[in-house]
Amino acid sequence: KRIAVLPGDGIGPEVTQAAVDVVKATAKRFHHEFEFHYAAIGGAAYDAVGEPLPDQTIEVCAASDAVLLGSVGGPKWDQVAPEVRPEKSLLALRKQFNLYANLRPVKAHEALQEASPLKPEIVEGTDFVIVRELTGGLYFSEPRKKTEDSAVDTLVYTRKEIERIVETAFQLARSRNGKLTSVDKANVLASSKLWREIVEEMRTGYPDVTVEHMLVDAAAMQLIKEPSSFDVIVTENLFGDILSDEASMITGSLGMLPSASVRDDSFGVYEPIHGSAPDIAGQGKANPAGAILSAAMLLKQSFGLTAEAQAIEDAVERVLKDGYTTADLKGGRVLSTEQWTAKVIEELD
Amino acid sequence: KRIAVLPGDGIGPEVTQAAVDVVKATAKRFHHEFEFHYAAIGGAAYDAVGEPLPDQTIEVCAASDAVLLGSVGGPKWDQVAPEVRPEKSLLALRKQFNLYANLRPVKAHEALQEASPLKPEIVEGTDFVIVRELTGGLYFSEPRKKTEDSAVDTLVYTRKEIERIVETAFQLARSRNGKLTSVDKANVLASSKLWREIVEEMRTGYPDVTVEHMLVDAAAMQLIKEPSSFDVIVTENLFGDILSDEASMITGSLGMLPSASVRDDSFGVYEPIHGSAPDIAGQGKANPAGAILSAAMLLKQSFGLTAEAQAIEDAVERVLKDGYTTADLKGGRVLSTEQWTAKVIEELD
Ligand SMILES: CC(C)[C@H](C(=O)O)[C@@H](O)C(=O)O
């Protein structure tokens, strides 16, 4: 199996290296062979060849079975023309590979209660996944126009686009605790009305899944008030962007959270949700857990290696339970990125 | 001065009555005369005359200097045709009276730390206002279309619409702590790029105000991570809807929070942000503080009665400090809606 590795900017290289090391240790323990093919993305690619997602990188990804991504962006590229900003590479990658489903698991780690802005009794038991539509809506629809005096964006969704993401969410809910929360703004938006109708039509195919509809404003409240009440949340692109970042605060560390951007076949792009954090890049302060857990998602979702993924998740959980943390977390015995990764690898051996 | 009172549905009537009683007590103490003119809105209006915002209600509002609104909606009207749902009355009222600026203050009350899902050290010192654009964007733009197979919504902003709301926010920031956070999604949306450009142009007129731009996803995080870092937040309609509801969780009780929807002259609609809570309607369990503090905003913003507004706010604060609460708050000596209102009135005498 071939894994494309796109380290990107800021702390991207150090956390992807940590993840690659953990995948190698896992491969050794479970007797697999993986090939790793590195390619440039984001600001690093812009600096090298003048664009954030070079053709060569697309080719490396296309020739791979899955992609492990670090992070892109930083103030260094603030003055660069908008079309070639580092962040554009993410949008281009999604569109290029038709990665329409973004999965963001949010799971409370008991060892991290200190680090959360929420009270422990609120966070306790939180374990849900946000399924965000990733290739439609305001992000990609036309017309998009801007003059001196006005600007227009367009929010289009087709039935097909909604059906496939809702299907992904129903399947996931079925494999988890059987509860689906569909988030929309059906009291205002036409696209949300269609969304809600389609969820209603499809639910008959999933009698084992409990479905609730929630308005996006109510969801923004409920995520803080009672995060443990969710199992699977499905929503459109921009609502998903906002809610998944809000949700990332619940557990206390952005640095811990993985994500997957997938499509119908097994190919996918896996990345920690934290940004490139240029202020701490290269100092060994980055939390590699988000990248490591993204690699676990890759093994499970793209390669079907469930036991291997579980082994990594268990190792991370044990290292946290043993009280080892990184600089971004409050409390615990603070280790460097490399040291913390070494602990995870020890647990895997 | 004439005040239109629109009690609406669920707990709307009991909390507006509480607010009216407090305004009457304030008027007595400060030797003012106010007239109160009642009119129907929401489900109550639909039941009476078949539409949620009858012409007669519009006339009563138009003949008044300000409007005090309770809340609208409830499951009773779930099956009603979408165009005449209770919630439509809010959108219609905003458009009818050109109420383009929605102001939502969020202020931590020390006495309510128990009730917040956030840790006390996070909530401490929180005191900001969200300025939400209320008559543009996805809520009102055309085309809006829905077929079986696809749906379209449109997000339009004109320079004029953006300038007037940003102006409102700059003025408010100047009268407060001089910090303005403009929230957009300028890395994706054309309308956000125009928004950001206009904020940049206008900031030269407010050298005393510090301006920061924040992406909406980052803002959704920052509101939970460090709510005390905000002073004034300005944003477009839908982002404002989501962020202000998220923000309403910070203080621990939705029931405490007021809002104002205003325009260039002194006219405005004032309402608590809590919903109609039909499950507790008529039981004396509703928290009247949101409505009472909305009435205080009315006195200050529409009538320029600063001392009177302050007297109400101080009275509310003292009643909370004395440990009196309502059923929605955790801890404290729980009083009924009427009893709690009576305490506030006692403080005012
Ligand atoms: C960088 C930006 C375009 C992107 C998005 O809005 O999708 C990011 O916020 C994300 O969530 O991956």
Ligand SMILES: CC(C)[C@H](C(=O)O)[C@@H](O)C(=O)O
């Ligand atoms: C009822 C609904 C249309 C309304 C809105 O989205 O503006 C409400 O959520 C609000 O914030 O006042």
